[in-house]
Amino acid sequence: MTDGIVKMRTITYREAVREAICEALQKDHQVFLMGEDVGRYGGCFAVSKGLLDEFGPERIRDTPLSESGFVGAGIGAALGGMRPIVEIMTVNFSLLAADQIVNNAATYLHMSGGLFNVPLVIRSATGAGRQLAAQHSHSLEGWYAHVPGIRVLSPATVEDARGMLWTALEDPDPVLIFENNGLYNREGEIPVDAGPVDIDRARIRRPGRDITIITYSASLFKSLEAAEILAKEEVEAEVIDLRSLRPLDAPTFLESVARTHRALVVDEGWRSGSLAAEVSARIMEEAFYELDAPVQRLCSAEVPIPYAKHLEDAALPQVSTIVAQARRMVAGHG
Amino acid sequence: MKATKSGKKRLVPLQREQAVHLLRAMLRIRRLEETCAELYTASKIRGFLHLYDGEEAVAVGVMEALTPDDAVVATYREHGHALIRGVAMGAILAEMYGKQEGCSRGRGGSMHLFDDETRFYGGNAIVGGGLPVAVGLALADKMQQRSRVTCCFFGDGAVAEGEFHESLNLAALWQLPVLFVCENNLYAMGTALRYTQALQDLTKKAQSYNIPAVAVDGMDVLAVVSAARKAAKAVRAGAGPYFLECRTYRFRAHSMYDAELYRTKDEVESWKERCPIKTFTRQIKENGVVTEADIAAVEQDVEQEIQEAVAFAEAGSWEPVEDLARFVYSERRTP
Numbered sequence A: 001m002t003d004g005i006v007k008m009r010t011i012t013y014r015e016a017v018r019e020a021i022c023e024a025l026q027k028d029h030q031v032f033l034m035g036e037d038v039g040r041y042g043g044c045f046a047v048s049k050g051l052l053d054e055f056g057p058e059r060i061r062d063t064p065l066s067e068s069g070f071v072g073a074g075i076g077a078a079l080g081g082m083r084p085i086v087e088i089m090t091v092n093f094s095l096l097a098a099d100q101i102v103n104n105a106a107t108y109l110h111m112s113g114g115l116f117n118v119p120l121v122i123r124s125a126t127g128a129g130r131q132l133a134a135q136h137s138h139s140l141e142g143w144y145a146h147v148p149g150i151r152v153l154s155p156a157t158v159e160d161a162r163g164m165l166w167t168a169l170e171d172p173d174p175v176l177i178f179e180n181n182g183l184y185n186r187e188g189e190i191p192v193d194a195g196p197v198d199i200d201r202a203r204i205r206r207p208g209r210d211i212t213i214i215t216y217s218a219s220l221f222k223s224l225e226a227a228e229i230l231a232k233e234e235v236e237a238e239v240i241d242l243r244s245l246r247p248l249d250a251p252t253f254l255e256s257v258a259r260t261h262r263a264l265v266v267d268e269g270w271r272s273g274s275l276a277a278e279v280s281a282r283i284m285e286e287a288f289y290e291l292d293a294p295v296q297r298l299c300s301a302e303v304p305i306p307y308a309k310h311l312e313d314a315a316l317p318q319v320s321t322i323v324a325q326a327r328r329m330v331a332g333h334g
Numbered sequence B: 001m002k003a004t005k006s007g008k009k010r011l012v013p014l015q016r017e018q019a020v021h022l023l024r025a026m027l028r029i030r031r032l033e034e035t036c037a038e039l040y041t042a043s044k045i046r047g048f049l050h051l052y053d054g055e056e057a058v059a060v061g062v063m064e065a066l067t068p069d070d071a072v073v074a075t076y077r078e079h080g081h082a083l084i085r086g087v088a089m090g091a092i093l094a095e096m097y098g099k100q101e102g103c104s105r106g107r108g109g110s111m112h113l114f115d116d117e118t119r120f121y122g123g124n125a126i127v128g129g130g131l132p133v134a135v136g137l138a139l140a141d142k143m144q145q146r147s148r149v150t151c152c153f154f155g156d157g158a159v160a161e162g163e164f165h166e167s168l169n170l171a172a173l174w175q176l177p178v179l180f181v182c183e184n185n186l187y188a189m190g191t192a193l194r195y196t197q198a199l200q201d202l203t204k205k206a207q208s209y210n211i212p213a214v215a216v217d218g219m220d221v222l223a224v225v226s227a228a229r230k231a232a233k234a235v236r237a238g239a240g241p242y243f244l245e246c247r248t249y250r251f252r253a254h255s256m257y258d259a260e261l262y263r264t265k266d267e268v269e270s271w272k273e274r275c276p277i278k279t280f281t282r283q284i285k286e287n288g289v290v291t292e293a294d295i296a297a298v299e300q301d302v303e304q305e306i307q308e309a310v311a312f313a314e315a316g317s318w319e320p321v322e323d324l325a326r327f328v329y330s331e332r333r334t335p
């Protein structure tokens, strides 16, 4: 762009992921996509629609329903010099492959004293909000963020959905990318020549001075909406998108809290032992004397996510609950 | 090393050189394991320690069929596999000492021996955990049009795991070059196969996935060599996976913590009569393939190697504690 004007275009999150996969397949012949229904069906979220025709069944590889088997095969293929993108339909089913992810992918480099790294990318949908009931609605990415040896990414924006995959594929270690299923239809603007993005740093998505809302994935948009409502009441919320859940970019949110003196963590995972708990503890450890109010967390209610809409809504952090919590924090102290 | 192309009368074409080679390989494992047991008792080695005595013919026989380009995936009872695959005995022992000169820099220990030069991919303490990885290594070879074999060792216990079934299905479905080697020693820790398997004929299970499967006497090294050669040849030729069940027995307890309450002394003694080293030595001696002097020379060489390996491990150093966090993520990553 010689004139300094960045040409933009609007695409959906789904299209962004598909473009990213497509580009990776074109750029590098070692890259292939493997998972349940990714080929003939077109992906259960229609992300890989059309890719089979373009790249053929060797590289768009339908697998049987064997999460442990094909995730492990992804690890082996990565060890053997390929660059597999393994798709696990949703994070709920990843538990059947947890052995391969946690015991193998995350440990090989360390257990082998640095001899064997596993350059594997696993993509999986996560999140609730579509009335799919408990076994299809959980947000377990925080569990994986517990495990050293893997990177855990959570793209919220279209730009990240487009750009994180390539960076992940260039990483020598296993990277898990969690795509919130409520975001696939969401549209966003990205530069026409959008490329890879960094996967190390959190981003301030909205600057503010009165309170820091720390969040990621679908809750980012709820938090941004809440911030707009709060702005009308002259409460300026800073909204931080964590983007990478492991390793966590703590300096970005700690610096923000040092400016706003209040922190609210919004996380679709359960509260006990959650990622929100980790973020909150780090603020306590590193920025306690900056605080004008106790750190607060808005997480999912501690229930298996229910089917009925009103119950499901009540179980998840919502714009209204974020606004109410932020309001209390700003009004109540300092 | 010349191939024994023989069928039934395999002793006739067995060369002295080959006989000595096989005997030496089995003895190296046996003496290494005996040394490990001693070092464990002396508290030089800690953690879990699973010894391989009695099963030597399997690792030795199967490894004969592999080339340096092939890959090996093993279990936590893998000292013998690593050794015969070509990992230095000193590096193996140093690993068990926890020294940074160990093949995994002392971070893996007995159950996690790794070596990139010999394509030895562990060392896996999760029963069944290596099977899908072997399938993936083979997938990488197939996708890159390399005619290599990935050889995956596992015990009879692994056959009950879902990962066994998922892996065999995938390997057969995609016609991948995996040689599955089941070391059926009749026990998974303290539970006999008959208490855990509805169908105890393990080759039938493999056959149900459309995989050629044979059982072989795992106490007879020559039988294993010839079965493994045939299997590896088929795999290398692109015929898809192959399943080899080696019927064997471990002479020692499952690990150093095992009081062995689940089997009788008589049973163990009767299997010891079939010791692969004892029977093979008798065979080659009686048939005049080797002399007493040959055997004595082998024993002496092995003894020497053991002493050097122990000295190497003893002389090894501890990784600085400041390096604790190394190898969690790759160091060559550019942020």
Ligand SMILES: Cc1ncc(C[n+]2csc(CCOP(=O)(O)OP(=O)(O)O)c2C)c(N)n1
Pocket: B077, B125, B126, B127, B128, B154, B155, B156, B157, B158, B159, B183, B185, B187, B188, B189, B254
């Ligand atoms: C998934 C898993 N479950 C349980 C164990 C505990 N365990 C370690 S070894 C073993 C028995 C395995 O027997 P087998 O596969 O036959 O191998 P062998 O020890 O006979 O060589 C068990 C149950 C484990 N390591 N991994």
